[in-house]
Amino acid sequence: EAQVTQNPRYLITVTGKKLTVTCSQNMNHEYMSWYRQDPGLGLRQIYYSMNVEVTDKGDVPEGYKVSRKEKRNFPLILESPSPNQTSLYFCASSLLQGAEEKLFFGSGTQLSVL
């Protein structure tokens, strides 16, 4: 089944404790992206990647890191989480070619930083 797998689904952590949220897709998509969603603010892009070893900042990259060493994986790293990073996070991927431009989303990670 074609899907984007994101883990964990829920995460509670404390300020300053490094964490990684994993994202993997099995559709051979070049494009992958991370978003955060906060009430009243909609989906905001954190980072995106057009292909292996190619990553770029989105609208809200501060406090986040990403890597794209393999095509299928695009982990989101919070080196020193802070309470303002408490949010709902989504990973997404796309082929970005004609009719396959649509985004496929992971099921989300609800992060709480205490």
Added chain:
Amino acid sequence: RKEVEQDPGPFNVPEGATVAFNCTYSNSASQSFFWYRQDCRKEPKLLMSVYSSGNEDGRFTAQLNRASQYISLLIRDSKLSDSATYLCVVIGNNFNKFYFGSGTKLNVKP
């Protein structure tokens, strides 16, 4: 100005009603347009792509107006299960970014 703007709603409608949402976009060179549906705290899921010629899928009809830079979604014969937030999504002219509206919330009441 935001790239994509939507009326946040909520739109409260009775079952069986017809409801329409609009979404405006600021970049006239935008290439692709979509409507996504998002249930509370779940991932957005593609509802429809939007083409210049318009497209219809059952009770749902999407239209694109490039001259006025807006897309629309029409839902006929609303069902309780249509209650959700509807996101307008636009791909920019450089094909590397998806722009999201903040969503329009629909509540369909019995």
